[in-house]
Amino acid sequence: MSEFQTVAKVGQIPEGEGRAFQVAGRLIAVFQRQGQYFAMNDACPHMGASLAEGYLDGDVVHCPWHAWRFCIKDGLWVDNPKSKTCNTTYEARVMGDEIQVAIPTA
Numbered sequence: 001m002s003e004f005q006t007v008a009k010v011g012q013i014p015e016g017e018g019r020a021f022q023v024a025g026r027l028i029a030v031f032q033r034q035g036q037y038f039a040m041n042d043a044c045p046h047m048g049a050s051l052a053e054g055y056l057d058g059d060v061v062h063c064p065w066h067a068w069r070f071c072i073k074d075g076l077w078v079d080n081p082k083s084k085t086c087n088t089t090y091e092a093r094v095m096g097d098e099i100q101v102a103i104p105t106a
Helices: none
Strands: 002-009 018-023 026-033 036-041 055-057 060-062 069-071 092-095 098-104
Touching: 002 018, 002 026, 002 092, 018 098, 026 098, 036 092
Parallel strands: none
Antiparallel strands: 002 098, 018 026, 026 036, 055 060, 060 069, 092 098
């Protein structure tokens, strides 16, 4: 079961960029790409850098520290897709003028 939490207002995350938000005790990176929003854990699984501060290239965010790349849609580590390494993603939606992220509730 998941519960949607409001993280920002539409317009607060520029196109092609990400922002980090504290949501239910987690740091979540939310990205805007072509008017859609995508959410994942903000910490890169490699060394913990903020993915929200990374470079977004299409559907792929590049970690700002060591350039590890993750798909913002499914969290897949695109540098080694056969690896089990991935980043947790969350459903994101827009309700009115609010950007919301679904966080699991237990």
